Amino acid sequence: MGxxxxxxxxxxxxxxxxxxxxxxxxxxxxKMMLKTLTKKMQRAEQLK
Amino acid sequence: MMKFIYMMASPPHFYRLAGKWLPWLSGITLLLLAAGLYGGLIYAPTDYQQGESYRIIFIHVPAAWMSLFIYIAMAIAGAIGLIWRIKLAETVAVCSAPIGAGFTLLALITGSMWGKPMWGAWWVWDARLTSELLLLFLYLGVMSLYSAIPDKRVASRAVALLALVGVVNIPIIHYSVEWWNTLHQGPTVTKFDKPSIDVRMLIPLMVMAVAFKVYYVWALFLRVRVELLERERNTQWVKELLKMNKG
Amino acid sequence: MKEASLTKVFIALLKRDLLLAYRHRAEIFNPMLFFILVITLFPLGTGADTKLLQTMAPGIIWVAALLAAMLSLDTIFRSDFEDGSLELLILNSHPTSILVLAKVLAHWLATGLPLIIISPFLALFLGLDQDVIGLLIVTLLLGTPVLSLVGAVAIALTVGLKRGGILLSLLVLPLYVPVLIFATNAIEMFSSGLPITAQLWILSSFLLLSITLTPWPTAAALKLSLS
Structure with a gap:
């Protein structure tokens, strides 16, 4: 490169x-957003 | 017509569409970058005045173009968001800022890398470098305003307003800096006179410029998708999307 | 009840803000004190070489004025935001942009004008010639209203935030650059005997542009901050 x-x-x-x-x-x-959102949804379903 | 635009710009629709486009955008960007790099580093001849150091031009000039282009795109998207209340446009404006700031920083760093061998100093208060520095401050202002306001809807509208004020000021700032520069600095600063550039240099330059533009769309779509997910986290479409992902 | 005319409201708002400023005199004196302190620090930092100070004087005074103007911005809308009178300002039937102009004008009269009045004495500290001081005052008269008007946009955007201090400087200072450049350049050219009509026209056009253009984004930003 002179x-x-x-x-x-x-x-x-x-x-x-x-x-x-x-x-x-x-x-x-x-990726992290999808992970946290999925976790949150699962928790919400368990509470039902 | 408006109905069609609103449908296209609806977050779930755009999220899916952008997802489909991403592989294409990444492929085109990488191809163009490879072509541009080959052209710039191998195909283009050595400059008879500046030797090999001029090869920084293939990064520096397209990055400087992009820094302005993205600011204007951000202001236009912001204006659309403010006038027609399209969420997607607001998101585009917000997500453009970090990419634009990246290009501005890149233009500054490569400018000083080029300045050292050519001017003998890392930093010269050259008109273009100075207004690029001010542009970086404008970008940083937009970004920190967005992160400072907790309600993201309000924040993106504030950002849109600020971007509009900034875009009106950019030409004023640019020309005042140019004026200031020509009056303060004597003819001691050797500016490169721009002779008609060799075609073999021009082609790689243009290829790099197009590559950066496509790259911007790619990076923008990636950011917009994250932002949309975060903002719409409580809506039905995001929940369906998550269920599909899990299953 | 008949609605008061716009002129009457404008004048009433101006009077109210000036009265409030008079009652909170400390808030006016603080930027002034800051202005004086910054200018006193420069000779201490660079050495008291008369020649050097003379060449740097316009820049020092203008940069100090810029910082003082920025520090004082907070008082335009802060107290009205906190006690809720800002909402009344927006909700009444008159155009907010005009009312904003009244508030900015009152702010400039209360904080900008005092700076201009003491600047000749500070210029003498730095050894500027008397005829140059006259021009310094002219540039300050043309330039500082622009600082208040442009600053109002930024402060309107950040008034709802608890800690807007450093953010405000990041938003405002790049926009102040053109005023700084042309004002100091006019003084420099004048001291070396060159014509300065162009600079003064450009500063005047900045003033006219900011009077006509900045009230709208300021009003819009206030509405946003209150939402």
Whole structure:
């Protein structure tokens, strides 16, 4: 990379981190949300 | 017509539709990103002035475009939510903010990574970098306003209002910063003059720009689905969905 | 009973708010005191080099005014929100946006104007020339109402929150940047003998724009905060 490798790769690395975080985070939240909501529903059914 | 829009924008319908689109969006994004990266890192020739360091452009410029694009999209979605009271539009506005903030931060970091070898400093009070920094503050304001208001319906309407005020201010802020910059900084700051860019550089740049746009839709849909689930947790459709999941 | 005309209501509201401000004088003096303190701190921090202070004076005074204006914003709607008179303001038949304008005007008269009155003395502290001080006052007269008007939107959005302090600064300060830029730039250009009509026109247009445009979002935000 002609002496600029550090700058270029850090840039691409930061891009990868930010882009991946914005995908993985909501996916994880979605999973957790489904889990907690299902648990809540089961508890509500047991109470009936 | 309105009836059709309301049906399309109803949370259960959108939740299912977005779920069907997700694999396509992820596939297209990854393909475009791969093409853009190949084009930017291998296919595009070395710049005769800046050497290899210019390759940051393929991240920096599309990210900067996206930071503005998402703010405008957020304001439009907010306006639609405020005027027609469409829940989905409010959710879209709210969910856009963190993605936009991510792109703004990315544009700032890559800008300073590019600035170090070109200007010799990590940070220069360049007009575009400065207004990008202010844009980041606007995004952070939107995000913290949303998290500060406990009632999420009220919060998303407040966010929509703030986004509208912000979008009116963005051009004013941008041009004042530009004015300030040209008057304060002498000609010592070497701005890159923009010669007509080589086509072999332009194509990867455009591919990356489109890839980021599709990525935005992908990330947005993921976030909107979570937000819809949380807000509609007590409705019938969410309960049915959970039963289906269990069974 | 006949409904009072809009002008009468406007003036009555203005009088009421000014009277309230007079009764709570401490709330007016606090931002002023803050303004003076911040400006006194600068020479202590940077050293008392007259040349340096002179070049930095417009920026120091304007940044201090910006922060003082932001600190004082809380008083526009807070007490009315707490005692419920804000709901009356929204529920009556007159357009809320105009009434909001009366409240902001009263707030500016009570907090913005005192800052402008003491700013010449502080400018002397920092060694500004007398003719430059005149221009400083002009920019403050044009600029600080904008700060109050734009700030009103943000405070209306956060008035229902218990801890809005830092959030408010995040919402408001980026929007204050254009005023800061053009006001300080006008002073700088003037001290180096350059024409400044453009800056003054732009500041005036900011003022007109914010008078006409900000009352609506402020009114909408108040309604939202009360819902």
């Amino acid at each position: 002496g600029y490798a550090l700058y270029v790769w850090v840039s691409y690395g930061v891009a990868a981190v930010i882009l991946i975080a914005n995908i993985v985070l909501p996916k994880y939240q979605h």
